[in-house]
Amino acid sequence: xxxxxxxxxxxxxxxxxxxxxxxxxxxxxxxxxxxxxxxxxxxxxxxxxxxxxxxxxxxxxxxxxxxxxxxxxxxxxxxxxxxxxxxxxxxxxxxxxxxxxxxxxxxxxxxxxxxxxxxxxxxxxxxxxxxxxxxxxxxxxxxxxxxxxxxxxxxxxxxxxxxxxxxxxxxxxxxxxxxxxxxxxxxxxxxxxxxxxxxxxxxxxxxxxxxxxxxxxxxxxxxxxxxxxxxxxxxxxxxxxxxxxxxxxxxxxxxxxxxxxxxxxxxxxxxxxxxxxxxxxxxxxxxxxxxxxxxxxxxxxxxxxxxxxxxxxxxxxxxxxxxxxxxxxxxxxxxxxx
Ligand SMILES: Cc1cc2nc3c(=O)[nH]c(=O)nc-3n(C[C@H](O)[C@H](O)[C@H](O)COP(=O)(O)OP(=O)(O)OC[C@H]3O[C@@H](n4cnc5c(N)ncnc54)[C@H](O)[C@@H]3O)c2cc1C
Numbered sequence: 001x002x003x004x005x006x007x008x009x010x011x012x013x014x015x016x017x018x019x020x021x022x023x024x025x026x027x028x029x030x031x032x033x034x035x036x037x038x039x040x041x042x043x044x045x046x047x048x049x050x051x052x053x054x055x056x057x058x059x060x061x062x063x064x065x066x067x068x069x070x071x072x073x074x075x076x077x078x079x080x081x082x083x084x085x086x087x088x089x090x091x092x093x094x095x096x097x098x099x100x101x102x103x104x105x106x107x108x109x110x111x112x113x114x115x116x117x118x119x120x121x122x123x124x125x126x127x128x129x130x131x132x133x134x135x136x137x138x139x140x141x142x143x144x145x146x147x148x149x150x151x152x153x154x155x156x157x158x159x160x161x162x163x164x165x166x167x168x169x170x171x172x173x174x175x176x177x178x179x180x181x182x183x184x185x186x187x188x189x190x191x192x193x194x195x196x197x198x199x200x201x202x203x204x205x206x207x208x209x210x211x212x213x214x215x216x217x218x219x220x221x222x223x224x225x226x227x228x229x230x231x232x233x234x235x236x237x238x239x240x241x242x243x244x245x246x247x248x249x250x251x252x253x254x255x256x257x258x259x260x261x262x263x264x265x266x267x268x269x270x271x272x273x274x275x276x277x278x279x280x281x282x283x284x285x286x287x288x289x290x291x292x293x294x295x296x297x298x299x300x301x302x303x304x305x306x307x308x309x310x311x312x313x314x315x316x317x318x319x320x321x322x323x324x325x326x327x328x329x330x331x332x333x334x335x336x337x338x
Contacts, residue, residue: 001025001032012068013053014116016234017309021066027091028070033179036067037144047146048338049177051121052093055236056336059309067177069120074100077182084185085139090120090178094127102216106185108137110216111192114223116230116237120178123154124168126161130219131195135161139184141168144177163271164241164334191215198222226297234303235294236335239316240274243329253327274331275299277323291315301335313337 007024010016025041027033036042046064050056053068072089074097079085084106088097098113111130121127122134123141138161141154160167168176189212193199201218202210210218228235242263245253250262250270257280261273278284278298285295290307293315294300301315320331 001027001036007066009050009053009058009062009066012050012066013056013058014230014234015053015057015236015307015309015312016303017058017307017312019058019061019309021062021064023065025065025067026070027067030089030179033069033144033177037146037149037177040149041065042067042146048174049120051090051118051124052116054116054230055121055125055334056338057236057309057312058338059313060338062338069118069179072119076104076106079187082187084187085182086185087180087182088119089180090118092119093117094119094122098216101183101185102212105189105212106183107187107189107212108132108185109183110212111195111198111219113216114220119181123159123161123166123178123181124176125164126166128164129223130192130198132192133161135159135166137183137185139182141178142180142182144179145172145175146177147175163244228294228296228300228302233294234307235300238275238299239301239333239335240278240299240319240331241334242271242274243331244269244271245329246270249329253329257327272329274323277327277329277331278319281319281322281326283319283322288315288318293319309337 004024007021008018009021010018042065048066050066050068069091072091074088074092077085077087086106094115094117097119098109101109111132115127115129123138127134138156141159143152145152160170191210201222207214244265247268247270254260261276263271265271275298283293284298286293287304289311290304291311292302292304294302301312323329323331
């Protein structure tokens with residue numbers, strides 16, 4: 001494993017915030033994980049496990065050890081009962097993983113193409129897009145418990161998956177180092193088209209029965225037209241979660257704002273579009289210092305050039321307060337502020 005002292009984290013977070021970690025440990029092989037945990041290098045130290053830094057905003061220098069994984073491979077473990085069981089190392093880029101699966105006709109992840117970040121973060125975040133979430137395809141998660149040194153395998157049902165949520169953000173927060181994830185993918189392709197916006201684009205293009213490659217290409221194209229490319233504009237993707245409110249509360253808001261975008265969750269709950277509310281409140285395209293609300297998608301905060309994490313926090317706080325005042329709805333951060 002590689003250990004660097006007083007290292008800039010700017011290349012390792014997609015918001016491009018220039019802060020420093022006291023130590024940066026880079027893991028490049030399975031042996032590195034075992035060595036780091038076995039040696040108790042982190043014992044008694046403040047540490048943070050970083051993936052691709054695409055959902056993290058650093059508001060100050062990190063006084064401690066940042067651990068990140070880099071590289072790795074994707075392997076077919078087994079083909080049985082109509083499924084491919086595919087293992088990927090934590091440091092593999094999620095988008096590379098998705099494209100590798102599509103190219104090999106291992107189906108199930110194609111709607112989640114172009115999500116930045118790593119395979120290791122996918123169970124932590126339960127990443128998702130266009131109607132599919134990581135929980136739909138994860139078979140098991142292999143990890144080290146940093147506190148006990150124990151190696152564990154968590155089955156899908158043990159992971160406590162929810163909307164951008166898992167046990168790794170809850171009861172096991174901050175103590176897990178995911179080293180591999182096993183996915184259960186399908187041999188036969190069934191397009192997952194329950195997401196209306198995706199259906200619309202496919203219909204417009206006359207793709208009534210699209211292939212996985214076509215869905216992957218269309219999703220990548222639509223995303224590129226709406227979301228900032230992290231290589232060009234710093235951001236952390238959707239900055240706020242879509243709030244889930246009691247159905248009666250959603251009805252009250254809909255009476256006042258009939259055009260409010262919402263999605264039923266179950267009979268008692270409705271998910272509201274945070275992006276719609278932020279846009280309605282007039283934030284889309286607005287800047288404060290070096291932070292802006294992306295002009296093509298109000299849910300995304302962007303770095304206009306050299307912004308600090310504090311500026312991002314202030315902008316987020318101002319938006320949260322305004323949405324509460326206007327709609328009586330509390331927005332929660334999807335991005336992790338450190
Ligand atoms: C332009 C843009 C678009 C985005 N679009 C989407 C989208 O459509 N859907 C979506 O769900 N997300 C989206 N995101 C958010 C982000 O891509 C995901 O949350 C992604 O999973 C984060 O991966 P990461 O490797 O960068 O993790 P990081 O941001 O580095 O970390 C995220 C969390 O995972 C933990 N973690 C990371 N690696 C490990 C590991 N190996 N072991 C244990 N814990 C770990 C970290 O401690 C942290 O808690 C987007 C982000 C951007 C910038």
